[in-house]
Amino acid sequence: MTAKHVTPVTVIGLGSMGTALGEAFVRAGHPTTVWNRTAAKAAPLVAMGARHAEAVEDAVAASPLVVTCLTTFDDTRLVLRRSGTALRGRALVTLNSGSPADARETAAWAVGHGARFLAGAVKNVPSAVGAPDTLLYYSGDRAVFEEFGTTLRVLGGDTVHLGEEADLAALYEMAVGAMLLPALVGFFQGAAAVQARGLEVTTMVRFAGKWLDMIKSLLPIYAEEIDAGDYTEAVSSVNLFLAGAAHDEDLSRETGVDTAWLAPLHDLVRRAAEAGHGEHSISALTEVLRKAERQHTYG
Structure with a gap:
């Protein structure tokens, strides 16, 4: 220097x-x-x-x-x-x-x-x-x-x-920080479920890392969909996530893990489907969030 x-x-x-x-x-x-x-x-x-x-x-x-x-x-x-x-x-x-x-x-x-x-x-x-x-x-x-x-x-x-x-x-x-707590709580929920089966949480770290890599790879696709306002080419649809909500309830019953934190997320997915986005990309949730913001700000 x-x-x-x-x-x-x-x-x-x-x-x-x-x-x-x-x-x-x-x-x-x-x-x-x-x-x-x-x-x-x-x-x-x-x-x-x-x-x-x-x-x-x-x-x-x-x-x-x-x-x-x-x-x-x-x-x-x-x-x-x-x-x-x-x-x-x-x-x-x-x-x-x-x-x-x-x-x-x-x-x-x-x-x-x-x-x-x-x-x-x-x-x-x-x-x-x-x-x-x-x-x-x-x-x-x-x-x-x-x-x-x-x-x-x-x-x-x-x-x-x-x-x-x-x-x-x-x-x-x-x-960007909005992603942190949901991602961590998701990992903690998974950790509790794995422990409920008597397994070490360290055994899931490799797989969780790969999952995060996959999510990272999808971000540019979702960003382009949101910027264009076009959600018709669905890699994963809103309806697919809506169906997955039942699996979380099954997991809670089987393992005793509290999955109540997911309820608002499931409600967001349901509202997106009701708004006509069922077969659209999951990134269409942005439209529901944006409407909620407008109602809060201007309603």
Whole structure:
């Protein structure tokens, strides 16, 4: 790394992800200042060569690039309020959870305090920070991304700027993140069913992985169907999923596993069939979801 790319950076929030971010910056040779509510959490990074700031305003003032990794946008604003005027002229990058509305509010707040703003998301676990294929995406001030892009790519080789709208990263974070809990609960349900037969859950991991690979391969097909609004070429139809609901009930009776969490999903499939999508691709569920959104927003 050449000297002109060694940008001083501050990391605020040293949970498992924040610590991983700090480690990546230190390893890449960036002068790194860290701050956390519980100061003891800074010790491992200080041992690696980071500087610990006692006060958050000192941490913010230490670097032109300030990366926060707190739980929510509310937490971020609450902590940074203590920094007074130190934010003025700084590039603020937030890596936390929250809604698009939260991101817009935080962007306006940051700009109002004289900062330039990027909202971002790390799409992997802390141990993957810094890997060439780790995805991070950002939205907001493109000039900030262009100025500090080399520094931010230290955190992951697959680094993307989604656009100038500050809420895009939060939108995609929630859109993509919506897949996580249903997928995990599905795995946990399967794990409970396998254990009910006296089998080890590890025996299903290989097969679950293959199933996820298959689902991944279908996403481009479904995305094209949804964008075109054409669901007539059904790889798997709504009616096929509707018939499968009975199998879940059988599984529950046989194994004693609670499958009640699936009821709203089965109801969604039923409503899609009733709306005339029975022989259409399962991706037609998007139409039912979109109608529900319109009723909620405008009804």
